[in-house]
Amino acid sequence: xxxxxxxxxxxxxxxxxxxxxxxxxxxxxxxxxxxxxxxxxxxxxxxxxxxxxxxxxxxxxxxxxxxxxxxxxxxxxxxxxxxxxxxxxxxxxxxxxxxxxxxxxxxxxxxxxxxxxxxxxxxxxxxxxxxxxxxxxxxxxxxxxxxxxxxxxxxxxxxxxxxxxxxxxxxxxxxxxxxxxxxxxxxxxxxxxxxxxxxxxxxxxxxxxxxxxxxxxxxxxxxxxxxxxxxxxxxxxxxxxxxxxxxxxxxxxxxxxxxxxxxxxxxxxxxxxxxxxxxxxxxxxxxxxxxxxxxxxxxxxxxxxxxxxxxxxxxxxxxxxxxxxx
Amino acid sequence: xxxxxxxxxxxxxxxxxxxxxxxxxxxxxxxxxxxxxxxxxxxxxxxxxxxxxxxxxxxxxxxxxxxxxxxxxxxxxxxxxxxxxxxxxxxxxxxxxxxxxxxxxxxxxxxxxxxxxxxxxxxxxxxxxxxxxxxxxxxxxxxxxxxxxxxxxxxxxxxxxxxxxxxxxxxxxxxxxxxxxxxxxxxxxxxxxxxxxxxxxxxxxxxxxxxxxxxxxxxxxxxxxxxxxxxxxxxxxxxxxxxxxxxxxxxxxx
Numbered sequence: 001x002x003x004x005x006x007x008x009x010x011x012x013x014x015x016x017x018x019x020x021x022x023x024x025x026x027x028x029x030x031x032x033x034x035x036x037x038x039x040x041x042x043x044x045x046x047x048x049x050x051x052x053x054x055x056x057x058x059x060x061x062x063x064x065x066x067x068x069x070x071x072x073x074x075x076x077x078x079x080x081x082x083x084x085x086x087x088x089x090x091x092x093x094x095x096x097x098x099x100x101x102x103x104x105x106x107x108x109x110x111x112x113x114x115x116x117x118x119x120x121x122x123x124x125x126x127x128x129x130x131x132x133x134x135x136x137x138x139x140x141x142x143x144x145x146x147x148x149x150x151x152x153x154x155x156x157x158x159x160x161x162x163x164x165x166x167x168x169x170x171x172x173x174x175x176x177x178x179x180x181x182x183x184x185x186x187x188x189x190x191x192x193x194x195x196x197x198x199x200x201x202x203x204x205x206x207x208x209x210x211x212x213x214x215x216x217x218x219x220x221x222x223x224x225x226x227x228x229x230x231x232x233x234x235x236x237x238x239x240x241x242x243x244x245x246x247x248x249x250x251x252x253x254x255x256x257x258x259x260x261x262x263x264x265x266x267x268x269x270x271x272x273x274x275x276x277x278x279x280x281x282x283x284x285x286x287x288x289x290x291x292x293x294x295x296x297x298x299x300x301x302x303x304x305x306x307x308x309x310x311x312x313x314x315x316x317x318x319x320x321x322x323x324x325x326x
Numbered sequence: 327x328x329x330x331x332x333x334x335x336x337x338x339x340x341x342x343x344x345x346x347x348x349x350x351x352x353x354x355x356x357x358x359x360x361x362x363x364x365x366x367x368x369x370x371x372x373x374x375x376x377x378x379x380x381x382x383x384x385x386x387x388x389x390x391x392x393x394x395x396x397x398x399x400x401x402x403x404x405x406x407x408x409x410x411x412x413x414x415x416x417x418x419x420x421x422x423x424x425x426x427x428x429x430x431x432x433x434x435x436x437x438x439x440x441x442x443x444x445x446x447x448x449x450x451x452x453x454x455x456x457x458x459x460x461x462x463x464x465x466x467x468x469x470x471x472x473x474x475x476x477x478x479x480x481x482x483x484x485x486x487x488x489x490x491x492x493x494x495x496x497x498x499x500x501x502x503x504x505x506x507x508x509x510x511x512x513x514x515x516x517x518x519x520x521x522x523x524x525x526x527x528x529x530x531x532x533x534x535x536x537x538x539x540x541x542x543x544x545x546x547x548x549x550x551x552x553x554x555x556x557x558x559x560x561x562x563x564x565x566x567x568x569x570x571x572x573x574x575x576x577x578x579x580x
Contacts, residue, residue, distance in 0.1 A: 056422050081424045092419030096343060105339050109423040111328075153419070 001161055001192040002032040002055065006064035009050050024050040026216035027064065032161075032194055032209075037187050039207035040196040041312065043324055047216040048196035049089065049165055055194070056086040056163050069160040069192075082110070085154035085162040089169065091146055092153070095139030099130055099149045102138070103156060110157040120156055128152040128182065144175030151182060155191070162186065164195040168202060180206050200312045200324060212316055219319040224312060231310035231318055233268070234284035238277040238291060239304040257300050261291060273323050280314070332426040336433025341440060354400075354441070358449050361392055365514070372515070382457035387516055389453050390540035393446055393472050394533055395513040401479025402500040404438050405487030409496065428572050431484065435568070439476045446472055464543040471536050471557055474564040478532065481567035488571075488578045511537045532563040 009025045025047040032038040040048045054061045055068060057077040065072070071079035093102050103121035108114065125134045128148050133141060141149065147167065155162055167183065168176040183206060187193055197203055203210045204224045212220040212227075220227055238261075240254055258277055262270045266287050268280045281287040284307030295302055316324045344350055370384040378384050411417050411434075420430050446469060450458070460468075486499050510524070511517075511533035517525055528534040539556025547553070 058418055058421055078424055081422055084422070086418075086422040088415045088418050090413070090415035090418075092415035094343065094414065094416060096347065101339075101342075105335070106419075106423070108335055109332075109420060109425045111424065 001034040001036070002030075002038075002066070002068050002194060004031075004051075004055065004064065004066040005029050007051060007054055007061050007066060008063045009047075009054060009059065009061055023216055025054070025061075028211075028213065028216075028218050030211050030218065030221065032192060034160075034192050035187060035190055037183065037193045037195070037206060037208045039203045039210040040194070040213055041198070041200070041203040041207075041210050041316070041324075042196075042213035043198055043322075046213045048198075048213055050216075051213070052086075052163050052165050052194070052196055056084060057081055058086075082157075083160050085157065085159040087150045087154040087162070087164045087167065089165045091150045093138050093146075093149065095137065097138055098136060099134040099138060099141075099152075100125065102149070102153060103134075106153045107156045112157075124152040124156055127185075142175075144171055144178060147171060147175070147179060148182065151179070151186075155186060159191070161192040161194065164193065166196055166198070168197070168199065176202070198324065200316075204312050210312075212312075212319060214316075214320045214322075220315060227312065227315045228310045231280065231314050233280060233282040233310075234287070235308055235310050235314055236279045236281055236284050236287055236291065237306045237308070238279065238295075238302050239275065239306070240277060240300075241275050241303040253300060256298070257295060257302075260294055260298055260300075264290065264294060266290065269318070271317055271321075271323070273317075278314075278317070280310075280318075284308075329426045329428055332429025333433045333436065335425070336420070336429050337436045337440075338433075340434055340437040344437070344441065351444070354445055355448055358392060358396060358445055359452065361395075362389075362449060362452060369515075380457060382459055385453045385456065385458035386460070386544045387541060389449060389458060390468065390544050391511075391513040391516070391537060392449060393468065393540060394475065394511050394537045395508050396445060397442055397472050397475040398479050398508055398511070398513075398533055399504050400442060401438060401476045402483045402504050404435070404480040405483035405496050405500065406493060407434065408484055408487050409491070409493055427576050431572050431575050432568065435477055435480045435484075438480050439473045442472060442476045443469055458544075460544050461546055461548075464546065464548055467548070467553075467557070468540045468543050471540060471560055474557075474560045475533065475536050478560065478564040478567045481564070481571040484571045485567075485574055488574050507531060507533050510534055513537065516541065532560050535559045 006027045006029060007025055008027045011022045011024055013020050013022050028051060040051065042048050050059070053059045055066060055073065057073065057080050065074060067073065068080050069083035071083055073080055100121055103124050104117045107117035107120040112120065125131050128151065130149060130152060133145055138146060138149070151164065151167065164183070168179050171179065183193055183195070207224065209223050210221070210227070211218045240257060254272060258270055258272060261267055261277065261279060266281050271278045279287070288305055288307060291305065292302070313324050366381065366384050366388050369388050370378060370381060373384065373387065378387065417430065450465065482503070483500060487496050490496055490499065510528045510531045512520065512528070517528050517534060517538065535556040539553045542550040542553050
């Protein structure tokens with residue numbers, strides 16, 4: 001449904017007389033199958049939005065090519081526009097308009113006559129349950145209501161593929177769950193969904209397949225469970241804050257503890273995240289006693305130890321050396 | 327034709343936002359009515375030596391000037407609206423649909439044209455009550471020219487907005503542009519009594535041509551060459567400006 005090859009975009013940023021080049025996207029490839037929820041996971045500034053805007057015909061790639069729903073992005077952007085929907089991060093509605101007016105306008109922008117547009121708006125109001133507020137000014141909507149309207153606008157013409165840029169950014173947990181429900185419903189209706197997110201939970205729970213993007217490059221790709229399986233074994237997290245206190249551990253203690261534990265044969269890799277040590281081991285159950293023994297033998301008292309399955313953050317950490325959390 | 331339909335669609339949407347909030351329509355009248363009420367007496371007194379003796383005479387000179395001044399100033403503010411729409415993502419939302427790019431811009435410009443025409447009509451009615459007499463056909467022609475001027479000034483504003491991309495610089499630039507353009511168009515005091523060199527400079531100002539043409543029309547001198555010359559110049563420049571800004575829009579907004 002969506003296929004991209006070597007997409008690349010460099011911005012020229014002017015600051016005074018100097019122009020600096022910012023390589024926002026440095027050649028990304030991916031393919032999204034029909035009826036799939038595909039996610040781009042990455043921190044802010046990773047190139048997610050730029051990639052999305054290229055695919056939605058809003059900006060022209062410097063190089064590379066893409067085919068979306070059978071139409072060539074560079075040669076036939078008009079046809080691409082007809083076949084896709086796009087929901088930007090900023091909603092794109094005037095606060096003094098109403099949901100219904102904008103739905104009708106949106107449908108008409110796709111060239112349908114007024115009566116058809118009104119019927120489509122009515123259908124969207126039902127499908128996304130906007131009836132309670134469809135005729136109120138958009139400025140009075142809650143964040144979740146406004147976001148639901150945004151998505152309703154994006155799919156008013158029943159596109160084959162829909163691009164969602166951070167669909168749940170800034171939403172409270174119930175609204176987020178609601179949005180996930182809507183996205184799954186669209187997928188079940190046969191739509192292909194391409195979304196960006198910087199929420200691990202969202203990528204994990206909602207997406208059938210994800211690409212992890214960082215610094216304008218894709219660093220990993222697969223289903224969330226495949227990616228996590230790549231990090232074999234368990235993750236042991238050692239909280240180095242002294243027991244019973246809120247105090248931050250000394251830097252020297254942190255360094256020493258990491259050096260000691262990284263030297264142990266059962267620890268594959270280790271990372272320092274704030275006041276915690278993250279250790280990748282084969283089995284958490286057998287590692288924990290050894291960790292305690294090693295630390296105690298050197299006069300270090302860990303605050304807490306936790307063992308869990310690898311998460312997408314661990315995948316991100318392993319690929320980029322940084323954590324996506326916080 | 328698709329382009330016309332798209333222009334109409336965007337125009338309709340933008341215009342209905344205005345109509346739904348009539349307070350903006352009312353506020354828009356304060357300034358022109360103030361000028362009409364407080365400035366015309368000065369003009370009448372100043373120009374008494376040139377044979378302007380009644381309010382009707384003074385309005386014939388001043389109402390066209392007011393039209394140009396309004397067309398110029400409020401048109402130059404259009405860039406603010408474009409920047410706001412860009413920032414709120416409204417423009418992007420349009421651009422991902424198959425709607426014509428020209429429609430996105432021209433639909434907005436037409437909204438400004440209609441808005442200005444509405445102000446002009448109210449002013450004409452008010453001035454008529456105080457003694458302005460103008461032939462309906464000449465008035466209609468003046469309105470058409472006013473429309474062209476608004477297309478021109480909004481295009482200029484869009485160009486600046488697209489280049490600088492922030493309200494502050496836009497404000498500074500449009501203000502420093504509007505002042506000389508309106509002075510050199512003889513908006514307040516007719517260029518006819520200006521020194522020769524000022525008139526020479528004004529030859530290059532399309533708004534000056536429009537003012538002179540409209541004043542001739544208001545005086546009932548439709549046969550004066552300045553009428554067709556002014557109409558031609560302002561139409562040609564406006565069309566060129568619209569083309570330029572829509573090209574700039576397709577290039578810059580990406």
